Amino acid sequence: MMDWLPGNFSDFWSTYSTLVFSVGVHALLALSIWLTLSCGLLSLANAAFMGIGAYVSALLTLHLEWSFGTVLLAGGIAPAVVALIIGAPVLRLSGVYLAMATLAFGEVVRITVLNLEITGGPEGLNGIPLATEGWHIALLLALTVYGLARLRRSKVGRAFEAIKEDEVAARLMGVDVDRYKLLAFVLGGFIAGIAGALNAHFTFFISPREYGFENAVDILTMAVLGGTSGLVGPMLGASILTLLPELLRSLHDFRSLVNGAILVLVVLFLPKGIWEPRRIRNWLNRNKGKPA
Amino acid sequence: MSANLLSIRNVGKHFGGLHVLHDVSFEVPAGCIYGLIGPNGAGKTTVFNLVTGLLAPSSGSIDFRGESLLGLAPHRITQRGVARTFQNIRIFKEMDLLENVMVGRHEHLKYGGAGLFFNTRAYRAAERRARERALELLTWVGLAHKADMLADNLSYGDQRKLEFARALATEPKLLLLDEPVAGMNPAEKTVLMEEIRNIRERGYGVFMIEHDMRFVMGVCDRIAVLNFGRIIAEGTPDEVRNNPEVIEAYLGKEDAA
Ligand SMILES: Nc1ncnc2c1ncn2[C@@H]1O[C@H](COP(=O)(O)OP(=O)(O)O)[C@@H](O)[C@H]1O
Ligand SMILES: [Mg+2]
Numbered sequence: 001m002m003d004w005l006p007g008n009f010s011d012f013w014s015t016y017s018t019l020v021f022s023v024g025v026h027a028l029l030a031l032s033i034w035l036t037l038s039c040g041l042l043s044l045a046n047a048a049f050m051g052i053g054a055y056v057s058a059l060l061t062l063h064l065e066w067s068f069g070t071v072l073l074a075g076g077i078a079p080a081v082v083a084l085i086i087g088a089p090v091l092r093l094s095g096v097y098l099a100m101a102t103l104a105f106g107e108v109v110r111i112t113v114l115n116l117e118i119t120g121g122p123e124g125l126n127g128i129p130l131a132t133e134g135w136h137i138a139l140l141l142a143l144t145v146y147g148l149a150r151l152r153r154s155k156v157g158r159a160f161e162a163i164k165e166d167e168v169a170a171r172l173m174g175v176d177v178d179r180y181k182l183l184a185f186v187l188g189g190f191i192a193g194i195a196g197a198l199n200a201h202f203t204f205f206i207s208p209r210e211y212g213f214e215n216a217v218d219i220l221t222m223a224v225l226g227g228t229s230g231l232v233g234p235m236l237g238a239s240i241l242t243l244l245p246e247l248l249r250s251l252h253d254f255r256s257l258v259n260g261a262i263l264v265l266v267v268l269f270l271p272k273g274i275w276e277p278r279r280i281r282n283w284l285n286r287n288k289g290k291p292a
Numbered sequence: 293m294s295a296n297l298l299s300i301r302n303v304g305k306h307f308g309g310l311h312v313l314h315d316v317s318f319e320v321p322a323g324c325i326y327g328l329i330g331p332n333g334a335g336k337t338t339v340f341n342l343v344t345g346l347l348a349p350s351s352g353s354i355d356f357r358g359e360s361l362l363g364l365a366p367h368r369i370t371q372r373g374v375a376r377t378f379q380n381i382r383i384f385k386e387m388d389l390l391e392n393v394m395v396g397r398h399e400h401l402k403y404g405g406a407g408l409f410f411n412t413r414a415y416r417a418a419e420r421r422a423r424e425r426a427l428e429l430l431t432w433v434g435l436a437h438k439a440d441m442l443a444d445n446l447s448y449g450d451q452r453k454l455e456f457a458r459a460l461a462t463e464p465k466l467l468l469l470d471e472p473v474a475g476m477n478p479a480e481k482t483v484l485m486e487e488i489r490n491i492r493e494r495g496y497g498v499f500m501i502e503h504d505m506r507f508v509m510g511v512c513d514r515i516a517v518l519n520f521g522r523i524i525a526e527g528t529p530d531e532v533r534n535n536p537e538v539i540e541a542y543l544g545k546e547d548a549a
Contacts, residue, residue, distance in 0.1 A: 174399035
């Protein structure tokens with residue numbers, strides 16, 4: 001299929017396509033957690049939502065042989081419905097209590113998947129057909145970025161921001177705070193689910209290990225590292241944290257250690273992440289003022 | 293519909309064993325600037341928290357334009373036409389001034405998800421109108437030239453004005469102002485007094501809590517006096533000023549100072 005390309009590109013692609021795909025999937029995940037962060041919710045359910053999307057889509061492909069498009073959609077809808085159901089009770093919590101409750105939810109999902117027959121238990125699911133292509137990921141990522149960018153500039157984005165800054169004031173401006181929190185949670189679940197479905201259909205194999213606590217923290221680290229004040233930050237963070245372990249292969253065993261260290265350093269020294277438009281603009285303006 | 297915008301009847305409020313309001317009753321008529329005064333800790337802000345639905349009364353009833361507000365969520369009460377400002381300013385500091393005011397337009401923007409995603413003509417028109425209205429309100433409080441500044445960078449007095457514009461953006465029928473001139477200099481107070489009168493001319497009702505006696509007496513049509521959670525006097529500024537109980541409880545101290 002790729003023989004019209006120069007030889008070294010096909011070599012590159014066959015070696016690194018999985019890596020490039022992973023960057024895209026992680027970017028979707030980082031954007032999914034950005035949604036809840038953007039209205040001040042520290043929800044760590046996204047790894048579990050991704051897992052639900054991955055399993056539901058893989059099972060539909062394996063057992064019912066649904067078309068890939070339908071399978072992707074179902075992979076997004078399934079965790080969104082779960083988010084809708086658990087959202088009402090869980091989103092009453094805030095701060096660290098919400099983080100704990102969503103992590104507990106993630107454990108429930110992981111242990112359920114671990115113990116069910118149909119999900120293959122600890123061995124997971126094997127032999128998922130390779131259906132994901134580069135353009136699928138590119139298109140869905142582009143649609144997500146477009147949709148979120150539109151959302152950000154609308155009354156919904158302003159409501160999210162208002163809720164993040166002062167919930168009481170937002171309520172008294174007529175914003176139905178509970179409904180918008182639920183919207184962010186459900187949309188985040190939908191995006192994470194699609195990321196999971198895409199992922200399942202290029203890795204051939206999925207298991208409960210990929211959707212646990214560590215992955216939840218990884219997703220958060222991507223968004224926080226890149227910066228959550230816009231959409232560029234989470235994607236940048238996702239790229240860095242996906243490519244870094246490849247560049248530092250020797251450190252591979254210490255990956256989570258490196259991630260943890262990065263999270264701590266960012267929180268301490270770059271509380272708004274790497275990509276903070278306001279800081280960058282100020283910095284540029286300052287340098288413009290200097291004589292060359 | 294009754295001529296009273298807001299009717300508060302036999303309202304009591306306690307926090308555990310702490311009784312903050314006892315049997316509070318008064319009526320805020322339409323087209324009127326109504327003042328609620330009283331010493332610190334008398335329970336004035338609590339009255340506002342009950343009216344706006346942030347707290348539920350322990351007893352009594354609160355009606356707005358003839359309908360009960362009890363049990364309504366705060367955003368529903370705002371949608372019915374009650375807006376407020378806060379004693380401790382609560383603007384959205386990380387947003388610019390225009391966005392702050394546009395949050396107040398939230399309920400008036402009727403587009404759905406599809407209009408938003410596809411950037412339809414109706415969506416763009418609605419957003420444009422909201423922006424124009426927000427700018428109009430910022431102009432009115434004299435902050436239009438700072439529209440794209442971060443709210444965090446405003447002076448104290450300007451933050452109060454921004455809150456004022458943001459509250460008006462919800463198109464309220466009744467505006468609750470909690471100590472609107474606190475921290476303002478005399479010139480700013482005079483300007484704000486004019487603006488509050490303007491608001492009444494435009495047909496809004498204004499219900500304000502204020503400490504500055506001169507200001508209250510100068511601007512309010514009627515005044516209720518709250519002391520230790522009880523209404524001790526109610527009437528025109530003159531009636532209130534000459535009420536012996538008020539003089540003892542509140543004005544006396546003020547005069548001595
Ligand atoms: N949410 C609350 N929980 C407990 N006590 C409160 C609460 N809100 C107000 N109070 C108490 O009620 C009393 C009246 O407060 P407030 O209404 O703020 O007075 P004012 O606005 O007249 O100065 C104070 O003693 C205050 O501590
Ligand atoms: Mg008060």
